[in-house]
Amino acid sequence: xxxxxxxxxxxxxxxxxxxxxxxxxxxxxxxxxxxxxxxxxxxxxxxxxxxxxxxxxxxxxxxxxxxxxxxxxxxxxxxxxxxxxxxxxxxxxxxxxxxxxxxxxxxxxxxxxxxxxxxxxxxxxxxxxxxxxxxxxxxxxxxxxxxxxxxxxxxxxxxxxxxxxxxxxxxxxxxxxxxxxxxxxxxxxxxxxxxxxxxxxxxxxxxxxxxxx
Amino acid sequence: xxxxxxxxxxxxxxxxxxxxxxxxxxxxxxxxxxxxxxxxxxxxxxxxxxxxxxxxxxxxxxxxxxxxxxxxxxxxxxxxxxxxxxxxxxxxxxxxxxxxxxxxxxxxxxxxxxxxxxxxxxxxxxxxxxxxxxxxxxxxxxxxxxxxxxxxxxxxxxxxxxxxxxxxxxxxxxxxxxxxxxxxxxxxxxxxxxxxxxxxxxxxxxxxxxxxxxxxxxxxxxxxxxxxxxxxxxxxxxxxxxxxxxxxxxxxxxxxxxxxxxxxxxxxxxxxxxxxxxxxxxxxxxxxxxxxxxxxxxxxxxxxxxxxxxxxxxxxxxxxxxxxxxxxxxxxxxxxxxxxxxxxxxxxxxxxxxxxxxxxxxxxxxxxxxxxxxxxxxxxxxxxxxxxxxxxxxxxx
Numbered sequence: 001x002x003x004x005x006x007x008x009x010x011x012x013x014x015x016x017x018x019x020x021x022x023x024x025x026x027x028x029x030x031x032x033x034x035x036x037x038x039x040x041x042x043x044x045x046x047x048x049x050x051x052x053x054x055x056x057x058x059x060x061x062x063x064x065x066x067x068x069x070x071x072x073x074x075x076x077x078x079x080x081x082x083x084x085x086x087x088x089x090x091x092x093x094x095x096x097x098x099x100x101x102x103x104x105x106x107x108x109x110x111x112x113x114x115x116x117x118x119x120x121x122x123x124x125x126x127x128x129x130x131x132x133x134x135x136x137x138x139x140x141x142x143x144x145x146x147x148x149x150x151x152x153x154x155x156x157x158x159x160x161x162x163x164x165x166x167x168x169x170x171x172x173x174x175x176x177x178x179x180x181x182x183x184x185x186x187x188x189x190x191x192x193x194x195x196x197x198x199x200x201x202x203x204x205x206x207x208x209x210x211x212x213x
Numbered sequence: 214x215x216x217x218x219x220x221x222x223x224x225x226x227x228x229x230x231x232x233x234x235x236x237x238x239x240x241x242x243x244x245x246x247x248x249x250x251x252x253x254x255x256x257x258x259x260x261x262x263x264x265x266x267x268x269x270x271x272x273x274x275x276x277x278x279x280x281x282x283x284x285x286x287x288x289x290x291x292x293x294x295x296x297x298x299x300x301x302x303x304x305x306x307x308x309x310x311x312x313x314x315x316x317x318x319x320x321x322x323x324x325x326x327x328x329x330x331x332x333x334x335x336x337x338x339x340x341x342x343x344x345x346x347x348x349x350x351x352x353x354x355x356x357x358x359x360x361x362x363x364x365x366x367x368x369x370x371x372x373x374x375x376x377x378x379x380x381x382x383x384x385x386x387x388x389x390x391x392x393x394x395x396x397x398x399x400x401x402x403x404x405x406x407x408x409x410x411x412x413x414x415x416x417x418x419x420x421x422x423x424x425x426x427x428x429x430x431x432x433x434x435x436x437x438x439x440x441x442x443x444x445x446x447x448x449x450x451x452x453x454x455x456x457x458x459x460x461x462x463x464x465x466x467x468x469x470x471x472x473x474x475x476x477x478x479x480x481x482x483x484x485x486x487x488x489x490x491x492x493x494x495x496x497x498x499x500x501x502x503x504x505x506x507x508x509x510x511x512x513x514x515x516x517x518x519x520x521x522x523x524x525x526x527x528x529x530x531x532x533x534x535x536x537x538x539x540x541x542x543x544x545x546x547x548x549x550x551x552x553x554x555x556x557x558x559x560x561x562x563x564x565x566x567x568x569x570x571x572x573x574x575x576x577x578x579x580x581x582x583x584x585x586x587x588x589x590x591x592x593x594x595x596x597x598x599x600x601x602x603x604x605x606x607x608x609x610x
Contacts, residue, residue, distance in 0.1 A: 056525060076530050076609050083527030095522045097218060108214055112527060157527075 001067055001086060001160035001193075003030040003053065008062035010048050022213050023049060025062075032160045032193030035205055039198065040213035046197035047092055049213065050163045053195070054089050055079050084113050088159035090167045092197075094150040098139035102130070102149045105138060106156060113157040124152045127182055128175065143170040151179055155186040162187060162194040169199075180205055215523060216536045222515035223508075231504040232548060238497025239552040239589065243582050244559050245490040250581060251563065251574045252483060267342065267417055268448040270295075270467045286442040291465075299457050300450045305342055306443025307420065308428050310335040311436030313399045316409060333396070335361075336420045337428035342447050347412035352427040358393060360412035362422040368414055386414060400435025418447070502593055506600050509541060513604045520608045530609040534602045541597050549590040556582060 009024045018024050023038075024045070030036060040046050051057040052064060055071055064071045066082070074082065083089075096105050106121050125131040128148040133141055138149070147170045154162065162183065168176040184205060187194055196205065272285035287306060296304055317330035340350070349360050372383045389411045396409040415422065423431075450458060462469055513520065524530055557578055567574055 054525075076524075076606070080524070080527050080529040083525070089525075091525075095525065097519060097522070099221070100214070100218065104214060108218075108523075109526060111214070153526075 001032050002065075003161065004028075004063075004065045004068070006063040006065070008052065008060050008064055010045060010052065010057070010060045012059070013045050013048070014061070023211055024213070030161075030193065030195075033187060033191050034193040034209075035187075035207045036193070036195045037198065037205075037207040037210040038195060038213060039210055042199070044213045046213060047165055050089065050165050050195060050197065053161075054087060054163055055082070085158050086160045087163065088154045088157055088161075089163040090147075090150050090154045090165060092165040092169075094146050096138045096146055096150060096153070099137060101135050101137055102141065102145075103134040105149060106134075106153055109153050109156050115158055116156045121152070121156060124155065124182060125149075128152065128178055144172075144175065147171060148175065148179065151183065155182065159190055160192045162192055164194060164196040166197055166199065177204070215528065215533065216540070218519045218523070219516040219533065219536060220512070220540060222519070223512050224515075227504075227508055227511070228544075231501055231508050232544060234497060234504060235501030235548050235593075236551050236555070238494055238501050239548060239586070240555040240559075242491060242494030242498060242589070243552055243556045243586055245487050245494060246585060247556055247560055247578060247582050248563065249484070249487045249491075250579045251567070252487075254574055255567070255572045266450050267344075268450060268469050269418070269445060270448055270462065270469050271445045273466050273468055286444040287446055288442060292446065295446070295448065295461070298461050301448055301458065302451055303449040305339050305447050307445040307447065308337045308425065308432075308443065309441060310428065311432050311441060315397050315399075316394050317397065318394045333421060335423045335428060335431075336445075337423050337425045338418065338447055339425060342418075342449070343415065343422075344417040345413040345415055349410075349412055350424060352424040352430075354430065358408045358410050359396060359423055359427055361409050362413045362415050362418075363411060364419045364421075365414035365416050366419070398431060398435050401437065403435060405435070420445075498589060498593075502596065505541065505544075505593065505597060509537065509597060509601055510604055512537065513601070513608070517608060520605060524609045530605050531602070534605040537601050537605070538598050541601070542594050545590050545594050545597070549586050553578070553583070553586055 005023060005026075005028050007025055007027060013024060038046050038049060048057060048060075052060050055074065058072065066086070096102075097108075100108075102125075103121075110116060110121065122131060122134075125134055125148075128151070130145050130148045130152075133145050133149075138146060141149070147167065151164075151167055154164075164183070167183075168179060171179060183194070186192075194205075196207075272287070274285060278285055292304055292306065295301060314333045314335060315330060316333050340346070343350075343362070345362065347360060347362070349358075350362075352359060368384075368386065368389065375381070376383050390413075393408050393410045396407045398405045398407065520530075520533055523533060560578060561576075564574065564576060
């Protein structure tokens with residue numbers, strides 16, 4: 001799936017000085033399966049960039065097109081279709097439901113998209129070493145555990161692009177490596193690309209390009 | 214699971230209060246409608262109880278009439294116009310005598326009675342307007358005795374007013390009917406003496422009545438032979454309390470014997486009471502509708518994070534709205550069922566009450582009640598659906 005940005009700039013960032021490698025106010029194309037690393041210091045618009053792609057924010061100028069279709073013209077039905085089949089996301093603030101158990105959080109997505117079965121969920125949880133936490137309410141889990149469940153949730157649906165917003169911020173090196181392996185495998189299985197925002201560069205994913213914002 | 218996620222955020226006691234409120238309001242509304250329908254049923258099956266009503270109408274007498282001696286009478290057009298008023302069924306004019314008459318009793322004829330003489334006037338109306346139908350209420354040319362109906366009040370006046378003060382004996386209706394007396398009729402150039410007899414007492418008509426046949430004959434024979442226009446009308450109306458009729462009478466300056474409208478007034482008072490109860494019911498329904506809309510907004514507001522996140526995870530906003538709509542539709546259906554049961558129970562109580570007074574009403578609820586109930590609840594459901602869809606959609610944007 002092709003993502004094409006034409007002269008996009010979020011309205012709040014209009015007055016800011018932009019780096020020459022920035023995605024803002026320029027034309028750029030991304031084609032899955034391509035791994036894109038987005039690097040920037042805090043407050044430069046990394047999350048804004050992913051939110052614009054995901055259709056949560058529309059306060060930008062310019063045009064974002066998926067396979068030549070301007071996403072601004074999508075209605076709510078089309079967005080819900082895209083989010084179920086083409087674009088998956090791990091939010092920076094995770095957005096799990098704290099009063100549901102981890103398993104129920106995953107089942108929501110499972111029921112919505114009918115992609116994975118319970119065994120696959122279990123094996124993903126085992127890989128990330130959170131399988132023993134599946135039946136606990138999310139509010140009682142540590143941030144690191146929550147982050148791993150958020151990653152699993154994003155992977156249990158079909159997608160062409162995976163948007164990862166600082167997905168390893170609460171994970172240690174060992175768990176980060178495991179998560180990266182899982183993400184890489186899932187992207188390959190789906191023939192999908194990914195956008196990853198991160199504060200530090202030491203990720204062992206084969207990025208095709210790095211964008212500074 | 215989505216349902217659990219969204220609906221768990223609610224405050225139950227607010228919901229319970231809203232349910233109780235609308236249950237109460239709908240029951241009040243439906244029951245008062247049912248009572249209204251039942252009263253109409255009673256009225257319709259007991260026509261003689263309240264319907265139709267007889268009104269006696271005359272024009273106001275002004276000082277002008279006193280000086281000109283012109284009686285304020287009704288023209289043909291007046292009557293035709295009055296007939297067009299909605300609730301008026303029929304009208305007849307009072308025929309007045311155009312001759313002078315007096316009644317007298319001679320000493321020698323009835324020794325038990327004192328000799329007396331009094332000037333009289335007669336009027337007549339068609340028989341169907343009478344409230345009493347005496348057996349001998351007819352007159353032919355060969356009949357000796359003229360039957361007369363006098364107001365029942367006259368007898369009461371005599372028996373309870375005049376007789377005790379003059380130390381005279383009281384008389385019964387039966388004994389008066391046995392007395393015959395002489396009637397002297399004086400025309401332009403002829404005089405005749407006839408016999409008269411009290412044939413009955415009327416509660417409805419406040420005049421001295423003779424049979425129409427006699428009136429026609431006497432006016433022709435002794436009167437000045439010109440047909441006089443009636444100065445009083447008797448009006449049959451199926452709803453004399455109708456504002457249309459009373460407004461018409463007022464604008465025309467006609468007077469009426471308002472006393473006879475008492476039962477009608479009672480009827481309209483009852484209607485008024487029921488209208489007030491109905492209005493209260495409508496207000497309660499309206500308030501509880503507001504409560505429900507506010508409650509559903511509150512529910513959506515409380516589940517703001519959940520709804521937004523679900524939509525961001527790819528759930529279509531209408532699937533979320535549908536869950537909330539189903540939840541409220543179930544509640545509204547419960548309210549409808551509950552209040553229909555309550556109205557049915559109240560109706561059974563009412564049935565016992567009316568039966569002790571001898572009125573028959575049907576045991577089941579009227580179809581109208583079901584229609585109203587479904588219509589109101591349907592409307593509430595529709596309005597609520599609209600408000601839910603709008604506010605969930607707002608979160609999706």
